[in-house]
Amino acid sequence: MDKSMSISEMVSRLESGMTIGIGGWGARRKPMAVVREILRSDVTDLTVVSYGGPDIGLLAASGKLKKLVFGFVSLDSIPLDNHFRSARQAGSFETLEIDEGMLQWGLRAAAMRLPFLPTRAGLGTDVEGLNGVLRTVTSPYEDGEVLIAMPALNLDAAFVHVNAADTLGNAIVTAPDPFFDELFCRAADQAFVTTDRLVTTAELGGMPGMRHHLVERSCVTGVALVPFGAHPTSSGPDYGFDFKHLKDYNDAAFPDWRARYVDGVSHDAYLAAVGGAEKLASLPLPVF
């Protein structure tokens, strides 16, 4: 059993109109190499579920989005992503804007193969009514409380980036926060992992290192070795985010940026263009 594949193979599994989930959070541990590969593909009309960072700026600016399911889009140290903002202000994609915890709940419901999970989050706000999708449910018990029924966010595919993995699909996240990558994998028909290091199973950590194990391998479809695959987002504790690159990206005219870093640019060429592996390995970890 060998699940190793390239990011091109991963993206070739996508079809236009699919719903995909992207792991990470803001400018942290985003599978950015895959996102750039999606930009180079013909796939379009995507519904994307994300705790959004530059992944969403790129997909929005290149017209790949049919719909965005999100709680926020932010570059962390740079609060607002200009490319996301322009596309959002032009009304160029639909939105299901929900509380961060509702997004977790939607993934959890999908992971549990349930139609919805109840929550108070969103009640009484414009999240409840604006999108026309969300319904409420009344507790069948004595309290009779009305709650939002957060629908399952079933994903056709999910992409996450990890610190290390083996070819079986066992992945390790040693970053301070694993975010919701486990749920993205569980909620998806096919989950794809990009990894900074591809190692043997024995090298993954054993006991107690295996406490960093992301999800059982039955939930992982493919693994690609992509060193610095999260750049320009961080992949702690191995490398921090590239603040200067994120700022350049945010200030750039999108077509110029795309021509320079996406179109016809292999991952190796990309790494050279952004300063080379040695420089990226020395990017300081962020201090919050």
Add this chain to the structure above:
Amino acid sequence: MTYTLAELCITAAAEAWRGNGEVLASGIGLIPRLAASLAKATFEPALMMTDGEAYLVEEPVPLGKRGAYIPKVEGWMTYARVFDVVYRGHRHAMTGPVQVDRFGQQNISVVGDYAKPKAALLGVRGIPGNTINHINSMFVPNHSTRVFVPGEVDMVSGVGYNPARLAGGRSDRFVDLRLIVTDLAVLDFGGKDHAIRVRSLHPGISFDQVQAATGFPLEGRETATVTPAPTAEQLHLIRDVLDPHNTRATVFKENPPGDRREAA
């Protein structure tokens, strides 16, 4: 001892957490974070705080470059756990809304029409879940009618005391808004039916000034006190321990004094 407006806002905002005990104090943004840190370092040591990422710390982590300082870790607080804390109600967050209305409803999503907004901001983040599950306060650095809007905010991201929106079996029992600290005053929800009231005016600021900068009627004209000046101990902690690089000086244009009568 002279002090800046930023320092006054930090000490005033720290009061939000007084008496809270063992809750996660989440100060989002520079002033709220320093305020939560000051509260924990002085009168509310039981507060829980993070290093700004994913670890709980025994003492507040100083802002900015830390030099040789190593955070004193006491636990783990990933985003998944933050949500669990939210649901359990053990949290008091202070956040920075873009708009606030007379109900205390706040907006951080978009300004203008929702489908084609004039300004797309962050998105609702965790504000819907926060405001219906635990204690919340706010910090507004630019008290004006653009922030404190008449009617309702453009996109209600956080709930307030608006019975019309929490009707028909929706429970408001965990809604608990405390303070709104601004560059002009400290507001609370102690008016009639949780109406927003001026609790204290910053030195040199009049009630009329605050009212003129607010898009709805305020209570508290007769009862508002003057926001107390920071003590020497508080200033020492802010300046030498919690914010040694003086990042707070960047919050307000030209870093004005906290007592506006000095500026006049």
